[in-house]
Amino acid sequence: MIFSSYDILITGATGGIGRAVAEEFWRQGAVVHLVGRRSEILQEIAQEFGQRCHIYPVDLMQPGAPQNLLKQIQTNGSNIHILVNNSGITRDQLSLRMKEAAWSDVLNLNLKVPFELCQGVLPFMLRNKFGRIINISSIVGVMGNAGQTNYVASKAGLIGLTKALALEVAKKAVTVNAVAPGFIETDMTSHLADKEQWASKIPVGYFGSPLDVAYGVAFLADPKSRYITGQTLHINGGLLAV
Template identity: 50%
Template sequence: MFDLSGKTALVTGASGGIGAAIATSLHRQGATVALTGTREAALQAVAAKLGERCHVIPANLADPEAPAALVKEAEAAMGSLDILVNNAGLTRDGLLMRMKDEDWQTVLDVNLTAGFRLVRAVLRGMMKRRTGRIIGITSVVGVTGNPGQANYAASKAGMIGFTKATALEVANRNITANCVAPGFIETAMTDVLDEKQRETILTKVPAGRLGQADEIAAAVTYLASDEAAYVTGQTLHVNGGMAMI
Protein backbone atom coordinates (compact mmCIF):
# COMPACT_ATOMS: atom_id res chain seq x y z
CA MET A 1 0.00 0.00 0.00
CA PHE A 2 1.02 3.58 -0.67
CA ASP A 3 4.05 2.55 -2.71
CA LEU A 4 5.61 5.62 -4.32
CA SER A 5 8.53 3.90 -6.05
CA GLY A 6 9.45 5.68 -9.26
CA LYS A 7 7.45 8.79 -8.34
CA THR A 8 8.90 12.24 -7.94
CA ALA A 9 7.83 14.86 -5.41
CA LEU A 10 8.54 18.49 -4.69
CA VAL A 11 8.00 19.59 -1.09
CA THR A 12 8.08 23.30 -0.23
CA GLY A 13 9.02 24.47 3.23
CA ALA A 14 10.92 21.21 3.56
CA SER A 15 13.24 22.41 6.31
CA GLY A 16 10.39 22.94 8.77
CA GLY A 17 9.09 20.25 11.11
CA ILE A 18 6.06 19.26 9.07
CA GLY A 19 7.79 19.72 5.70
CA ALA A 20 10.73 17.55 6.69
CA ALA A 21 8.37 14.87 7.99
CA ILE A 22 6.42 14.93 4.71
CA ALA A 23 9.58 14.65 2.62
CA THR A 24 10.84 11.83 4.81
CA SER A 25 7.59 9.92 4.57
CA LEU A 26 7.29 10.24 0.77
CA HIS A 27 10.93 9.23 0.47
CA ARG A 28 10.42 6.20 2.73
CA GLN A 29 7.65 5.02 0.40
CA GLY A 30 10.10 5.12 -2.49
CA ALA A 31 9.65 8.57 -4.01
CA THR A 32 12.50 10.73 -5.24
CA VAL A 33 12.10 14.06 -3.49
CA ALA A 34 13.15 17.63 -4.13
CA LEU A 35 13.37 19.76 -1.00
CA THR A 36 12.90 23.47 -1.21
CA GLY A 37 12.86 26.32 1.25
CA THR A 38 14.82 29.44 2.08
CA ARG A 39 17.23 27.92 4.61
CA GLU A 40 19.75 25.94 2.61
CA ALA A 41 21.73 24.57 5.56
CA ALA A 42 18.55 23.22 7.16
CA LEU A 43 17.50 21.67 3.84
CA GLN A 44 20.89 20.03 3.48
CA ALA A 45 20.53 18.59 6.99
CA VAL A 46 17.22 16.97 6.02
CA ALA A 47 18.72 15.74 2.74
CA ALA A 48 21.70 14.23 4.56
CA LYS A 49 19.32 12.06 6.58
CA LEU A 50 17.47 10.90 3.47
CA GLY A 51 20.55 10.04 1.43
CA GLU A 52 19.88 8.96 -2.15
CA ARG A 53 16.90 10.00 -4.28
CA CYS A 54 17.00 13.50 -2.82
CA HIS A 55 17.63 16.96 -4.29
CA VAL A 56 17.98 20.29 -2.54
CA ILE A 57 16.76 23.34 -4.45
CA PRO A 58 16.72 26.49 -2.31
CA ALA A 59 14.17 29.12 -3.34
CA ASN A 60 12.42 32.13 -1.91
CA LEU A 61 8.77 31.75 -2.85
CA ALA A 62 8.01 35.36 -2.01
CA ASP A 63 9.75 36.15 -5.30
CA PRO A 64 7.12 36.02 -8.11
CA GLU A 65 9.61 34.43 -10.54
CA ALA A 66 10.74 31.75 -8.12
CA PRO A 67 7.92 29.17 -8.43
CA ALA A 68 8.23 28.64 -12.19
CA ALA A 69 12.01 28.49 -12.00
CA LEU A 70 11.81 26.06 -9.09
CA VAL A 71 9.47 23.69 -10.94
CA LYS A 72 11.71 23.80 -14.00
CA GLU A 73 14.73 22.97 -11.92
CA ALA A 74 12.96 20.17 -10.06
CA GLU A 75 11.72 18.65 -13.32
CA ALA A 76 15.21 18.86 -14.78
CA ALA A 77 16.72 17.21 -11.71
CA MET A 78 14.16 14.41 -11.44
CA GLY A 79 12.91 14.05 -15.01
CA SER A 80 9.30 14.90 -14.16
CA LEU A 81 7.10 15.87 -11.27
CA ASP A 82 4.31 13.62 -10.01
CA ILE A 83 3.60 15.09 -6.60
CA LEU A 84 3.59 18.70 -5.42
CA VAL A 85 3.24 19.43 -1.72
CA ASN A 86 2.57 23.08 -1.03
CA ASN A 87 3.67 23.18 2.56
CA ALA A 88 5.61 26.46 2.80
CA GLY A 89 3.85 28.96 4.99
CA LEU A 90 4.45 31.67 7.49
CA THR A 91 2.58 33.67 10.09
CA ARG A 92 2.50 37.38 10.90
CA ASP A 93 0.03 37.33 13.75
CA GLY A 94 -1.71 40.35 15.18
CA LEU A 95 -5.18 41.60 15.93
CA LEU A 96 -6.95 42.80 12.83
CA MET A 97 -7.37 46.39 14.03
CA ARG A 98 -3.61 46.68 14.28
CA MET A 99 -2.64 44.54 11.31
CA LYS A 100 -0.36 46.24 8.82
CA ASP A 101 -0.88 45.92 5.06
CA GLU A 102 2.49 44.30 4.66
CA ASP A 103 1.72 41.65 7.27
CA TRP A 104 -1.41 40.80 5.35
CA GLN A 105 0.34 40.84 2.00
CA THR A 106 3.38 38.80 3.01
CA VAL A 107 1.22 36.02 4.40
CA LEU A 108 -1.05 35.96 1.33
CA ASP A 109 1.94 36.08 -1.04
CA VAL A 110 3.75 33.12 0.46
CA ASN A 111 0.87 30.97 1.73
CA LEU A 112 -1.53 31.39 -1.17
CA THR A 113 -0.09 33.15 -4.23
CA ALA A 114 3.14 31.14 -4.35
CA GLY A 115 1.05 27.98 -4.18
CA PHE A 116 -1.04 29.13 -7.12
CA ARG A 117 2.09 29.82 -9.16
CA LEU A 118 3.58 26.45 -8.28
CA VAL A 119 0.43 24.58 -9.24
CA ARG A 120 0.19 26.51 -12.52
CA ALA A 121 3.77 25.55 -13.29
CA VAL A 122 3.45 21.84 -12.45
CA LEU A 123 0.15 21.35 -14.27
CA ARG A 124 1.76 21.56 -17.67
CA GLY A 125 3.80 18.40 -17.15
CA MET A 126 1.06 16.63 -15.19
CA MET A 127 -1.52 17.33 -17.91
CA LYS A 128 0.78 15.91 -20.54
CA ARG A 129 1.45 12.78 -18.55
CA ARG A 130 -2.14 12.43 -17.40
CA THR A 131 -1.16 11.94 -13.80
CA GLY A 132 -0.47 14.11 -10.79
CA ARG A 133 -1.01 14.78 -7.12
CA ILE A 134 -1.34 18.29 -5.75
CA ILE A 135 -1.48 18.55 -1.99
CA GLY A 136 -1.80 21.77 -0.03
CA ILE A 137 -1.06 22.01 3.65
CA THR A 138 -3.77 24.28 4.95
CA SER A 139 -4.81 24.64 8.60
CA VAL A 140 -7.76 24.05 10.86
CA VAL A 141 -7.92 27.82 11.37
CA GLY A 142 -8.67 28.25 7.66
CA VAL A 143 -12.00 26.66 8.46
CA THR A 144 -12.64 27.71 12.06
CA GLY A 145 -10.88 31.10 12.16
CA ASN A 146 -8.58 32.17 14.97
CA PRO A 147 -8.23 35.55 16.66
CA GLY A 148 -4.95 37.25 15.76
CA GLN A 149 -4.66 35.30 12.52
CA ALA A 150 -6.97 37.05 10.07
CA ASN A 151 -4.28 37.01 7.39
CA TYR A 152 -3.21 33.43 8.05
CA ALA A 153 -6.79 32.13 8.25
CA ALA A 154 -7.66 33.93 5.01
CA SER A 155 -4.67 32.44 3.22
CA LYS A 156 -5.49 28.94 4.44
CA ALA A 157 -9.19 29.22 3.59
CA GLY A 158 -8.11 30.58 0.20
CA MET A 159 -6.00 27.51 -0.34
CA ILE A 160 -9.00 25.26 0.23
CA GLY A 161 -11.13 27.10 -2.35
CA PHE A 162 -8.23 27.22 -4.76
CA THR A 163 -7.70 23.48 -4.38
CA LYS A 164 -11.36 22.72 -5.07
CA ALA A 165 -11.34 24.77 -8.27
CA THR A 166 -8.11 23.11 -9.36
CA ALA A 167 -9.55 19.68 -8.63
CA LEU A 168 -12.57 20.40 -10.83
CA GLU A 169 -10.47 21.63 -13.72
CA VAL A 170 -8.10 18.68 -13.90
CA ALA A 171 -10.11 15.75 -12.51
CA ASN A 172 -10.55 14.09 -15.90
CA ARG A 173 -6.81 14.16 -16.46
CA ASN A 174 -6.14 11.81 -13.55
CA ILE A 175 -4.78 14.65 -11.46
CA THR A 176 -6.07 15.07 -7.94
CA ALA A 177 -5.85 18.17 -5.74
CA ASN A 178 -6.46 17.94 -2.01
CA CYS A 179 -5.60 19.65 1.26
CA VAL A 180 -4.44 18.38 4.59
CA ALA A 181 -5.47 20.58 7.51
CA PRO A 182 -3.34 20.13 10.63
CA GLY A 183 -4.57 21.16 14.06
CA PHE A 184 -2.00 21.85 16.79
CA ILE A 185 1.16 19.99 15.86
CA GLU A 186 4.34 19.71 17.89
CA THR A 187 6.90 21.75 15.94
CA ALA A 188 9.30 24.62 16.54
CA MET A 189 6.22 26.85 16.32
CA THR A 190 4.56 25.20 19.33
CA ASP A 191 7.82 24.60 21.27
CA VAL A 192 7.83 28.24 22.31
CA LEU A 193 4.53 27.86 24.18
CA ASP A 194 4.76 27.81 27.95
CA GLU A 195 3.08 25.18 30.12
CA LYS A 196 -0.03 27.28 30.70
CA GLN A 197 -0.56 28.04 27.01
CA ARG A 198 -0.09 24.37 26.27
CA GLU A 199 -2.74 23.42 28.80
CA THR A 200 -5.19 25.92 27.38
CA ILE A 201 -4.69 24.52 23.91
CA LEU A 202 -5.10 20.96 25.11
CA THR A 203 -8.50 21.72 26.62
CA LYS A 204 -9.67 22.18 23.03
CA VAL A 205 -8.21 18.91 21.77
CA PRO A 206 -10.29 15.83 22.60
CA ALA A 207 -7.30 13.58 21.92
CA GLY A 208 -5.59 15.29 24.85
CA ARG A 209 -2.24 15.81 23.16
CA LEU A 210 -0.59 17.78 20.38
CA GLY A 211 -0.25 16.08 17.02
CA GLN A 212 3.03 14.85 15.59
CA ALA A 213 4.46 16.01 12.27
CA ASP A 214 4.56 12.35 11.22
CA GLU A 215 0.79 12.21 11.54
CA ILE A 216 0.45 15.01 8.99
CA ALA A 217 3.00 13.30 6.76
CA ALA A 218 0.99 10.09 6.83
CA ALA A 219 -2.11 11.91 5.57
CA VAL A 220 -0.08 13.52 2.78
CA THR A 221 1.44 10.18 1.82
CA TYR A 222 -2.00 8.64 1.53
CA LEU A 223 -3.24 11.46 -0.72
CA ALA A 224 -0.07 11.16 -2.83
CA SER A 225 -0.58 7.44 -3.40
CA ASP A 226 -2.33 5.58 -6.21
CA GLU A 227 -4.79 4.32 -3.61
CA ALA A 228 -6.19 7.86 -3.25
CA ALA A 229 -6.90 8.27 -6.98
CA TYR A 230 -10.64 8.75 -6.37
CA VAL A 231 -10.19 11.36 -3.63
CA THR A 232 -10.08 14.91 -4.97
CA GLY A 233 -11.09 18.40 -3.89
CA GLN A 234 -11.11 17.26 -0.27
CA THR A 235 -9.62 18.60 2.93
CA LEU A 236 -8.40 15.92 5.30
CA HIS A 237 -8.44 17.27 8.87
CA VAL A 238 -5.78 15.86 11.18
CA ASN A 239 -6.42 17.56 14.49
CA GLY A 240 -7.14 15.14 17.31
CA GLY A 241 -10.84 15.95 17.11
CA MET A 242 -10.54 19.67 17.91
CA ALA A 243 -12.80 20.51 14.95
CA MET A 244 -15.08 18.10 13.15
CA ILE A 245 -16.02 19.46 9.77
Protein backbone atom coordinates in the same frame (compact mmCIF):
# COMPACT_ATOMS: atom_id res chain seq x y z
CA MET B 1 7.56 0.73 -2.48
CA ILE B 2 4.53 2.85 -3.29
CA PHE B 3 6.26 5.96 -4.61
CA SER B 4 9.36 4.43 -6.20
CA SER B 5 8.52 5.77 -9.67
CA TYR B 6 7.54 9.29 -8.63
CA ASP B 7 9.24 12.66 -8.23
CA ILE B 8 7.75 14.68 -5.40
CA LEU B 9 8.18 18.41 -4.78
CA ILE B 10 7.78 19.53 -1.17
CA THR B 11 7.96 23.18 -0.17
CA GLY B 12 8.63 24.30 3.38
CA ALA B 13 10.72 21.17 3.75
CA THR B 14 12.89 22.49 6.58
CA GLY B 15 9.99 22.82 9.03
CA GLY B 16 8.60 20.06 11.21
CA ILE B 17 5.72 19.03 8.97
CA GLY B 18 7.65 19.46 5.72
CA ARG B 19 10.55 17.39 6.94
CA ALA B 20 8.25 14.63 8.18
CA VAL B 21 6.46 14.57 4.82
CA ALA B 22 9.81 14.36 3.03
CA GLU B 23 10.95 11.49 5.25
CA GLU B 24 7.73 9.54 4.68
CA PHE B 25 7.86 9.85 0.90
CA TRP B 26 11.58 9.10 0.79
CA ARG B 27 11.04 6.03 2.99
CA GLN B 28 8.49 4.81 0.46
CA GLY B 29 10.91 5.09 -2.45
CA ALA B 30 10.23 8.52 -3.94
CA VAL B 31 12.71 10.94 -5.42
CA VAL B 32 12.16 14.02 -3.25
CA HIS B 33 12.78 17.61 -4.30
CA LEU B 34 12.97 19.74 -1.15
CA VAL B 35 12.56 23.50 -1.03
CA GLY B 36 13.29 25.77 1.92
CA ARG B 37 15.08 28.92 2.98
CA ARG B 38 17.34 27.31 5.60
CA SER B 39 20.10 25.83 3.49
CA GLU B 40 21.92 24.25 6.45
CA ILE B 41 18.87 22.16 7.32
CA LEU B 42 18.40 21.16 3.69
CA GLN B 43 22.03 20.02 3.62
CA GLU B 44 21.45 18.03 6.80
CA ILE B 45 18.43 16.29 5.29
CA ALA B 46 20.29 15.55 2.06
CA GLN B 47 23.16 13.97 4.00
CA GLU B 48 20.69 11.90 6.01
CA PHE B 49 18.84 10.65 2.93
CA GLY B 50 21.86 10.21 0.68
CA GLN B 51 20.25 9.15 -2.59
CA ARG B 52 16.99 10.24 -4.21
CA CYS B 53 17.11 13.71 -2.68
CA HIS B 54 17.53 17.08 -4.39
CA ILE B 55 17.58 20.30 -2.39
CA TYR B 56 16.77 23.86 -3.44
CA PRO B 57 17.55 26.67 -0.97
CA VAL B 58 15.06 29.11 -2.46
CA ASP B 59 13.07 32.05 -1.12
CA LEU B 60 9.77 31.48 -2.89
CA MET B 61 8.57 34.97 -1.98
CA GLN B 62 10.95 36.51 -4.50
CA PRO B 63 9.33 37.48 -7.82
CA GLY B 64 9.56 34.65 -10.34
CA ALA B 65 11.02 32.21 -7.80
CA PRO B 66 8.37 29.47 -8.22
CA GLN B 67 8.74 29.53 -12.00
CA ASN B 68 12.54 29.53 -11.85
CA LEU B 69 12.48 26.64 -9.39
CA LEU B 70 10.42 24.48 -11.74
CA LYS B 71 12.65 25.37 -14.67
CA GLN B 72 15.68 24.26 -12.66
CA ILE B 73 14.02 20.95 -11.80
CA GLN B 74 13.14 20.34 -15.44
CA THR B 75 16.63 21.32 -16.58
CA ASN B 76 17.97 18.66 -14.23
CA GLY B 77 15.84 16.10 -16.07
CA SER B 78 12.94 15.69 -13.67
CA ASN B 79 9.20 16.24 -13.82
CA ILE B 80 6.95 16.49 -10.80
CA HIS B 81 4.30 13.83 -10.29
CA ILE B 82 3.25 14.91 -6.80
CA LEU B 83 3.29 18.45 -5.37
CA VAL B 84 3.00 19.18 -1.66
CA ASN B 85 2.45 22.89 -1.02
CA ASN B 86 3.61 23.23 2.56
CA SER B 87 5.38 26.60 2.67
CA GLY B 88 3.86 29.09 5.07
CA ILE B 89 4.53 31.97 7.45
CA THR B 90 2.65 33.90 10.10
CA ARG B 91 2.67 37.63 10.79
CA ASP B 92 0.15 37.78 13.61
CA GLN B 93 -1.49 41.06 14.56
CA LEU B 94 -4.96 42.39 15.31
CA SER B 95 -6.62 43.55 12.11
CA LEU B 96 -6.80 47.21 13.11
CA ARG B 97 -3.04 47.27 13.68
CA MET B 98 -1.94 45.07 10.80
CA LYS B 99 0.46 46.63 8.32
CA GLU B 100 0.05 46.08 4.59
CA ALA B 101 3.32 44.14 4.43
CA ALA B 102 2.11 41.66 7.05
CA TRP B 103 -0.99 41.03 4.99
CA SER B 104 0.69 40.80 1.59
CA ASP B 105 3.66 38.68 2.73
CA VAL B 106 1.42 36.02 4.26
CA LEU B 107 -0.99 35.92 1.31
CA ASN B 108 1.96 35.80 -1.08
CA LEU B 109 3.77 32.81 0.40
CA ASN B 110 0.75 30.93 1.76
CA LEU B 111 -1.60 31.31 -1.21
CA LYS B 112 -0.07 32.92 -4.30
CA VAL B 113 3.05 30.73 -4.35
CA PRO B 114 1.04 27.47 -4.10
CA PHE B 115 -1.15 28.64 -6.98
CA GLU B 116 1.88 29.45 -9.12
CA LEU B 117 3.44 26.07 -8.38
CA CYS B 118 0.18 24.35 -9.30
CA GLN B 119 0.19 26.23 -12.59
CA GLY B 120 3.76 25.14 -13.23
CA VAL B 121 3.38 21.41 -12.54
CA LEU B 122 -0.04 20.85 -14.10
CA PRO B 123 1.00 20.74 -17.78
CA PHE B 124 3.13 17.63 -17.18
CA MET B 125 0.55 16.04 -14.89
CA LEU B 126 -2.20 16.54 -17.45
CA ARG B 127 -0.10 15.14 -20.29
CA ASN B 128 0.92 12.22 -18.10
CA LYS B 129 -2.69 11.63 -16.99
CA PHE B 130 -1.59 11.32 -13.41
CA GLY B 131 -0.90 13.84 -10.69
CA ARG B 132 -1.39 14.56 -7.05
CA ILE B 133 -1.49 18.02 -5.48
CA ILE B 134 -1.77 18.29 -1.71
CA ASN B 135 -2.12 21.74 -0.17
CA ILE B 136 -1.33 22.11 3.52
CA SER B 137 -4.00 24.35 5.01
CA SER B 138 -4.82 24.67 8.72
CA ILE B 139 -7.62 24.17 11.19
CA VAL B 140 -7.84 27.96 11.52
CA GLY B 141 -8.73 28.16 7.84
CA VAL B 142 -12.01 26.51 8.82
CA MET B 143 -12.72 27.83 12.32
CA GLY B 144 -10.95 31.23 12.27
CA ASN B 145 -8.65 32.68 14.91
CA ALA B 146 -8.44 36.17 16.37
CA GLY B 147 -5.25 38.04 15.57
CA GLN B 148 -4.58 36.00 12.44
CA THR B 149 -6.85 37.44 9.76
CA ASN B 150 -4.04 37.30 7.20
CA TYR B 151 -3.06 33.71 8.01
CA VAL B 152 -6.67 32.54 8.28
CA ALA B 153 -7.53 34.16 4.95
CA SER B 154 -4.57 32.47 3.27
CA LYS B 155 -5.41 29.02 4.64
CA ALA B 156 -9.13 29.35 3.92
CA GLY B 157 -8.20 30.53 0.43
CA LEU B 158 -6.06 27.45 -0.02
CA ILE B 159 -9.09 25.26 0.69
CA GLY B 160 -11.10 27.20 -1.88
CA LEU B 161 -8.29 26.90 -4.41
CA THR B 162 -8.19 23.16 -3.77
CA LYS B 163 -11.89 22.72 -4.48
CA ALA B 164 -11.92 24.81 -7.65
CA LEU B 165 -8.74 23.36 -9.12
CA ALA B 166 -9.89 19.81 -8.39
CA LEU B 167 -12.94 20.38 -10.57
CA GLU B 168 -10.81 21.71 -13.42
CA VAL B 169 -8.45 18.73 -13.66
CA ALA B 170 -10.42 15.75 -12.37
CA LYS B 171 -11.05 14.18 -15.78
CA LYS B 172 -7.30 13.93 -16.40
CA ALA B 173 -6.69 11.71 -13.34
CA VAL B 174 -5.12 14.57 -11.39
CA THR B 175 -6.43 14.92 -7.84
CA VAL B 176 -6.18 18.03 -5.70
CA ASN B 177 -6.77 17.83 -1.97
CA ALA B 178 -5.97 19.77 1.17
CA VAL B 179 -4.79 18.71 4.60
CA ALA B 180 -5.79 20.87 7.55
CA PRO B 181 -3.64 20.11 10.61
CA GLY B 182 -4.78 21.11 14.05
CA PHE B 183 -2.31 21.61 16.89
CA ILE B 184 0.92 19.87 15.87
CA GLU B 185 4.21 19.83 17.78
CA THR B 186 6.29 22.16 15.57
CA ASP B 187 8.33 25.34 15.89
CA MET B 188 5.17 27.28 15.03
CA THR B 189 3.34 25.97 18.12
CA SER B 190 6.33 25.77 20.47
CA HIS B 191 5.85 29.39 21.57
CA LEU B 192 2.31 28.83 22.85
CA ALA B 193 2.19 29.71 26.53
CA ASP B 194 -1.03 27.79 27.24
CA LYS B 195 -0.27 24.49 25.48
CA GLU B 196 -1.70 22.37 28.31
CA GLN B 197 -4.94 24.33 28.20
CA TRP B 198 -5.23 23.82 24.45
CA ALA B 199 -4.35 20.13 24.75
CA SER B 200 -7.16 19.69 27.27
CA LYS B 201 -9.64 20.90 24.62
CA ILE B 202 -8.52 18.27 22.11
CA PRO B 203 -10.56 15.06 22.46
CA VAL B 204 -7.47 12.82 22.16
CA GLY B 205 -5.80 14.96 24.84
CA TYR B 206 -2.53 15.92 23.16
CA PHE B 207 -0.89 17.77 20.27
CA GLY B 208 -0.27 15.75 17.13
CA SER B 209 3.08 14.81 15.65
CA PRO B 210 4.35 15.98 12.24
CA LEU B 211 4.27 12.30 11.29
CA ASP B 212 0.50 12.28 11.81
CA VAL B 213 0.26 14.88 9.06
CA ALA B 214 2.80 13.09 6.87
CA TYR B 215 0.75 9.88 6.94
CA GLY B 216 -2.33 11.81 5.80
CA VAL B 217 -0.43 13.46 2.96
CA ALA B 218 0.96 10.11 1.81
CA PHE B 219 -2.54 8.61 1.87
CA LEU B 220 -3.88 11.33 -0.43
CA ALA B 221 -0.86 11.01 -2.74
CA ASP B 222 -1.21 7.24 -3.08
CA PRO B 223 -2.18 6.15 -6.62
CA LYS B 224 -4.97 4.13 -5.01
CA SER B 225 -6.58 7.35 -3.71
CA ARG B 226 -7.84 8.14 -7.21
CA TYR B 227 -11.48 8.77 -6.18
CA ILE B 228 -10.66 11.39 -3.56
CA THR B 229 -10.40 14.93 -4.88
CA GLY B 230 -11.49 18.41 -3.84
CA GLN B 231 -11.50 17.32 -0.21
CA THR B 232 -9.94 18.59 3.00
CA LEU B 233 -8.51 15.97 5.35
CA HIS B 234 -8.72 17.25 8.92
CA ILE B 235 -5.94 15.99 11.20
CA ASN B 236 -6.72 17.56 14.56
CA GLY B 237 -7.36 14.88 17.18
CA GLY B 238 -11.11 15.46 16.96
CA LEU B 239 -10.96 19.16 17.83
CA LEU B 240 -13.43 20.18 15.11
CA ALA B 241 -15.80 17.39 16.14
CA VAL B 242 -16.47 19.12 19.47
